[in-house]
Amino acid sequence: MSIGRPRDAARDRAILAATLELLAEGGYPALRVDDVARRAGVAKTTIYRRWPSKGEMVLDAIAEQLGDRSTEETGDPLEDLRRLLQVTYERLAETVAGRALPALSAEIMADRALAEEYRRRFVHPLRERARALIHRAVDRGELRGDVDPDLLMDALIGPALYRPIVLGVPAPAASASAIFDLVISGVGHT
Amino acid sequence: MSIGRPRDAARDRAILAATLELLAEGGYPALRVDDVARRAGVAKTTIYRRWPSKGEMVLDAIAEQLGDRSTEETGDPLEDLRRLLQVTYERLAETVAGRALPALSAEIMADRALAEEYRRRFVHPLRERARALIHRAVDRGELRGDVDPDLLMDALIGPALYRPIVLGVPAPAASASAIFDLVISGVGHT
């Protein structure tokens, strides 16, 4: 097919694995491209031949851990929404990628293109799934008809980012269900 | 009292004002200490004589706009809580400091001491006020007794940070009331 020496996929894997390792050890601020290269046993130029910037490389590194949020569907939209929230909280709390994400966010937001890619790959697919579930729940009369789906999603997922970023403590995976119940049932005395 | 040439308070003000201006123009990532010095008509050394780092300087610069969230108390804890949330959303959405805060968070979190000071000055006072209001509301039977105050606060304030950081769009000040109603009343059909 193509001419010349082919790229070595093993090097891709080594680079991404080294990125995750270093992310776990020191977090995003301490992640140095030179260190990734050394850890992966690869030249720095090999990294920049594959990704245009450190940010893109990290995005690919965390993709595997964060990208796949498939859950089996039960047919009950509220139950599916709860499970989607649960697995999302779990990924954010229990994976290297999730724990690094808060510190990553500023770097991402500083670069428009990077931010767009991040939302396209991780945020929007998740929100579209949630939006569909919310609509089905409204149709079935399980949610109030005047609910703003975006507002509801913000209330559900907001704490998972707010806690690590602002408070510096993770949102435990167990809090997913608690948040879900709180938002669905409300906390007021009727 | 003290010996030698006294510090010029006008220079402090000029530096903090220049910081806010540049923050408004280009956001935190584009904020350069040299630019602040030039804009303030001051030498860079004068800045570093006052603050140990860029982060501390910015923290002081945003303090005035974010720090004072005093609202008059009505005596009704739920109403007071709503107003506290309202003014918080307003500050985050409508001040230079608030809009810069999301981009600032990573820088802050990268520095333990800075993060601690940030929480001590801005986060904890606000949460303690909210916590007191929640307890009073529970005592008066206006909130369910099994409410976890931290969880409730996270659900209320989370979206205000989640939207700008993750979605890249501000949380409108008007959404404060909507979030409040949603969380208090719940979205489920009883």
Next chain:
DNA sequence: TCCCTAACGAAACTATGAGTAGCGTAAATG
């Protein structure tokens, strides 16, 4: 008034880390 002391400005400096350039070598295809 005259020191003493600390603040100030200016310029040159260090340190760090992202990203690039040039080149010799290795591994594929034909």
Next chain:
DNA sequence: CATTTACGCTACTCATAGTTTCGTTAGGGA
């Protein structure tokens, strides 16, 4: 064996936070 692209290596450029040095200025106290 020739061509082409990947790879490693070394040495760079560039930007920016933070420092150092020193001559100058503006106060307070005797």
